[in-house]
Amino acid sequence: MKGKKVDEIIRLQDITKHFPWKKRKYVKAVDGVSLSINKRDIFGLAGESGSGKTTLGRVILRLIDPTSGIIFYEGADITNIKMEKEMDLRRKMQIVFQDPYSSLHPRKKIKDIIGRGLKTHHLIENERELVEKAEEFLNLVGMGVEHLYRYPHELSGGQRQRVAIARALILNPGFVVLDEPTSSLDVSVQAEVLNLLKNLRENLDLTYLFITHDLSLARVFTEKMAVMYLGKMTEYGDTEDIFKNPMHPYTKALLSVTPQLDPKRKTKKIILKGEIPSPIDPPVGCGFHTRCIEKIGRICEEGFPQSKEMEKGHFVACHLYS
Ligand SMILES: Nc1ncnc2c1ncn2[C@@H]1O[C@H](COP(=O)(O)OP(=O)(O)O)[C@@H](O)[C@H]1O
Ligand SMILES: [Mg+2]
Incomplete structure (x- = not known):
């Protein structure tokens, strides 16, 4: 692809999502995130549970409105559009949820689960076409036609997740x-499903935002990644660069407890003290300063660190580098 213009599919500009919480308080689930995702990328979003990953994913898909900020899809501002009216955009952006047990309708047959979107989007004319398409996509995710008339409870967890993938891909999303x-x-089963997703990306020209709390998965599966902490992006860059040269103390701590692919490389384990603070009253200054072992002083408690490009395409928001 050298010399060819890389096409951007998603761009986020200073996205925040603050959920109202009791009297005049807010959960600052996402707080000022800017990033861009190129076509055919596998972009990882990593960070501990509660850091705002799912919320950011839902904002991008316009399942929820951001509190502020701008979302672009293929260069067009989609922040304020009415998704109910934008059928084509709804089709182009799909999601596969974490839990295949609750995301599939328990009383619907697999063919109807996979084919539902085809009906909603008027992409088929009759039952025969629905069954044909459902069969094609079941095969694509490595399952046989014998599953078409079964119910979710008759499938294993891995099979259910394959069905959820087929349901998303049947709409030919970008x-x-x-x-x-x-x-x-x-x-x-995890490894099988990840392999399947990787092959499908190649064959169907897909772009993924891969959300995970598990850095070892981000390492094997993603090409670029962002690390989030308390709704903010702390580090962002090529996955390889981040793993070779983690710069933010939070990333370093997470990596130090992630099993190493290269057993010769020994890093001392950094155990983070305490729980992640509440996003209702996040620490002032750098949100990570209460747990940071490299804290340099008052500046960490007072000023929010701006994201800075430390090497090409590798951004870090930390006072150590400002
Ligand atoms: N609908 C909501 N109302 C209030 N708070 C929410 C809502 N959804 C998520 N949150 C809060 O926002 C924060 C980020 O949540 P989430 O995006 O699910 O994080 P992650 O996916 O990284 O685990 C959490 O503190 C969570 O409790
Ligand atoms: Mg989540």
Whole structure:
């Protein structure tokens, strides 16, 4: 692809999502995130539970409105459009949820679960076409036609997640949010599903936003990634650069407890003290300063660190580098 213009599919400009909370308080689930995702990327969104990953995914898909900020899809501002009216955009952006047990309708047959979107979007004319398409996409995710008339409870966790993937892909989307798609599966099944997703990306020209709390998955599956902490993006860049040269103390701590692919490389484990603070009253200054072992002083408690490009395409928001 050298010399060719890389096409951007998603751009976020200073996105915040603050949920109202009791009297005049807000949960600052996402707080000033800017990033861009290119076509055919597998972009990872990593960070501990509660850091705002799912909320950001839902904002991008316009399942919820952002509090402020701008969302672009293929260069067009989609922040204020009415999704009910934008059928084509709804079709182009799909999601696979974490839990295949609750995301599939328990009383619907697999063919109807997979084919539902085809009906909504008027992409088929009759039952025969629905069954044909459902069969094609079941095969694509590595399942046989014998499953067409079964119900979700008759399938294993891995099979259910394949059905959820087929349901998303049957609409020929451009962009798919994968929200911890393998975290409820056994490790061996996890690897199979990730392999399937990787092959489908190649064959169908897809772009993924892959949400995970597990950095070892981000490492094997993603090409670019962002690390989030308390709704803010702390580090962002090529996955390889981040793993080779993690710069933010939070990323360093997360990586230090992630199993190493290269056993020769020994890093000291950094155990983060305490729980992640509440996003209702996040620490002032850098949100991470209460747990940071490299805190340099008052500046960390007072000023929010701006994101800075430290090497090409590798951004870090930390006072150590300002
Ligand atoms: N609808 C909501 N109302 C209030 N708070 C919410 C809502 N959805 C998420 N949150 C809060 O926002 C924060 C980020 O949540 P989430 O995006 O689910 O994080 P993650 O996916 O990284 O685990 C959490 O503190 C969560 O409790
Ligand atoms: Mg989540």
